Amino acid sequence: MTKFRLKLTVLFILLIGFSVLAAGLLMGNSYQKNHQSALKDHMIRELHVLNAAVPWPDTEDQSQAGAYLQGEAKRFKEIAEMRITYIRLDGKVMGDSDHAAETMDNHLNRAEVKQALREGTGSSVRYSDTLREKMMYVAIKVKSEGSGGQEGIVRLAMSLGDVERSLNNMWLALVSGLILLFAVAGMISYRVALSVTRPLERMTVAAKRMANMDYATRVPEGGKDEVGELARTLNAMAASLQEQLDQIGENGTRLQSVLDNMTSGVVMIAPGGTITLYNREAEVLLGSTNRERVGRSFAEIRQHFELVSLIREVLDNPVNVHEELTVYFPEERLLEIHMVPMTMSGDEEQGLLLVLQDVSAIRRLERMRSEFVANVSHELKTPVAAVKGFSETLLSGAMNDPETARSFLTIIHEESERLNRLIGDILELSKIESRRSPLQFSPIDLAGFFGRMSELLTPEAAKKNIELDVYLEEGLFLEADEDRLGQIVMNLMQNGINYTPEGGKVKVRAEIVETADGEEEAVRITVSDTGIGIPKKDIPRIFERFYRVDKARSRSSGGTGLGLSIVKHLTELHHGTLRVESTVGVGSQFILELPLLQP
Incomplete structure (x- = not known):
């Protein structure tokens, strides 16, 4: 813009200079002609005077x-x-x-x-x-x-020397005046050119900034002439572009937020095989970061050979694909994969959109549901078959033998009780898992609470000559649902009695401890026995429904296989934790920690 300003200034000076020079030449020529004409007339008159003399x-x-x-x-x-x-x-x-x-x-x-x-x-x-x-x-x-x-x-x-000297003086004055006029004209022309080019220069700078996506820049609008109108138009365009850019940015941020918070992994692959989109869930499922994948070929995902082969196949033959694929990195997962060919940015070739969903938990739940149905069917089948078999025997003539009939009826009654407990536990577990019966928290005096538990279980322990030792700190209170807490403690103590041989011992301890973060207090209830113990391989599974370490012994003790599962769910509803320590042949120890005050 400085060069343009210089050219405009020079143009103004040249126009003024040529105008003044032309005027000077015209004036000088006119002066010379007029002077010579007057001199000629004067000389003619003098000649006539001379001739007369x-x-x-x-x-x-x-x-x-x-x-x-x-x-x-x-x-x-x-x-x-x-x-x-x-x-x-x-x-x-x-x-x-x-x-x-x-x-x-x-x-x-x-x-x-x-x-x-x-x-x-x-x-x-x-x-x-x-x-x-x-x-x-x-x-x-x-x-x-x-x-x-x-x-x-x-x-x-x-x-004509005088005339020429006059003309020379005139030309000298004209040149001096012209030089002075050039200087004045130069200053005035520069100011005029500056007033014209400065707004244009500002607009040029602003346009360059806009070209670099700096739409916040503005140009002074000036007067109401064409330059001012151009400045206002440029500012309006910048404001419009800024508004559109902000809207695009908001939409992009919103879209990125949606992608990052999706529970499905999303991967977009360009027609050439380059990964252009890789959201946060895809990072978790496939074990690599956005920085490692975006801008690089999908073939570099070497940890997932089957997935890469499937992508290559769909790129070569664009069709919608819906499959389940097991991946082993960063951990073993079952992924549900949707592949959709799609055209990107007007390209004739088609890219690929992958949507990945971790269905490991869903399939595990489906398997657990299937196993639960099978287990329930199996558990129900046993007492029903016993009731049916013994009742048929009685109907076939065993009723005539009073002792045999009494024995069979006793078995039918026990199996009916077992069936009733099983159905009750199933309904109870269903209610707990669906949270249809909310807990009613209230302060509980643990001394009185454990006294009632001991009274209920002492006769059962006495049948096996088992010592029931309950000890807790004085003045110990706990905020909990008393009925549900009773189910937890009753199940743990009954398990200790059931799996402890005759002459053994079941101990219950309650004390105040600090939580792991050291900020709150909790009540730790420990139920330990001198029973048969639990093998280490079975400890992770003992809280599963219908899982039994010793199936024969469990059935003989009247257990349904749902007690510990109920205990686990009720503990979680109380915001507590439950863990097991056990040694085979020595005994087991269940450690229950519940917050002193519920959150």
Whole structure:
């Protein structure tokens, strides 16, 4: 923009300079012509005066006439300092104020002489080789006053040096004025050019910033002329672009937030095989980061050979694909994969959109549901078959034997009780898992609570000669649902009694402890026994429904296989934790920790 400003300034100066120079030339030329014309008229009048004072001699004696005219020319030279030349009609010089007549050339071919012979008056301007300066010559044709009627030409010459000096002075003043005018014009032109180019320069800078996506820049709007209107239009365009860019940014942020918070992995692959989108869930499922994958080929996902092969196959043959695929990195997962070919940004070739869903938990739940149904069916089948078998035996004639009938009816009653407990536990577990019966928290005096638990279980422990040892700190209270807490403790103590041989011992301890973060207090209830113990391989699974370490012993003890599962769920509802420590042949220890105050 500085170059443009310089060019505009120079253009203004040249226009002004040429205008002034042309005016000066016209004025100088006019001055010169007017001065020469006035001088010519003045010289003609002087020639007539001279001719009246000294008329052309009326004699035919040329020598006498020449001497007379030579003398008069000298006299006038002394009086008026004018050069006078007397010329015959044939061009011979008869007298001259500055030179001897006989030494001068014939003047018949002089322009002023020729014109005077034709018109009576003639003039010319030329450089005089004799005087070495520019001269104006004026000649008139004259006639003697006598009867002889002699004719001749009188010429008056005057130097134009004064005129040239005046013109030179005028030109000097003109050039000086022109230089000064150039300086003033340069300053004014620069200011004018600056006022024109500065807004354009600002607009250019603003346009460059807008080209670099800086739409917050603005241009001073100025006046109401075209430049101001252009500035307002540019600002309006920048504001519109900024608004659209902000909206695009918000939409992009919103879309990115949606992608990052999706529970499905999303991967977008361009037609050339380059990964262009890789969301946060895809990072978790496939074990690599967005930075490692975006902009690189899908073939570099070397940890998932089957997935890469499937992608390559769909890119070669674009069809929708829905499959389940097991991946082993970063951990074993079952992924449900949807592959959809899609056209991107007007490309003729098709890219690929992958949607990945971890269905490991779903399939595990489906398997657990299936196993649960199978287990329930199996558990129900056993008592139903016993009831049916013994009742058929009784109907077949065993009723006639009172002792046998009594024995069979006792078995039918026990199996019915077992069936009732099983159905009750299933319904209870279903209610707990679905949270259809919310907990009612209240402060519980643990001393009275464990006293009631001991009263209920002491007769059962006495049947196997098992010592029931309950100890807890004094004044210990706990905020919990008393009925549900009773289910937890009852199940743990009954398990200890059931799996402890005769003469064994079941201990219950309750104490205040700090939580792992050290900020809150919790009540730790420990139920330990001297029973058969649990193998280490079975400990992770003992809280599963219907899982039994010793199936024969569990059935003989009347267990349904749902007790520990119920305990686990109720503990979680109380925001507590439950863990097991056990050694085979030594005994087991269940450690229950519940917050002193519920969150």
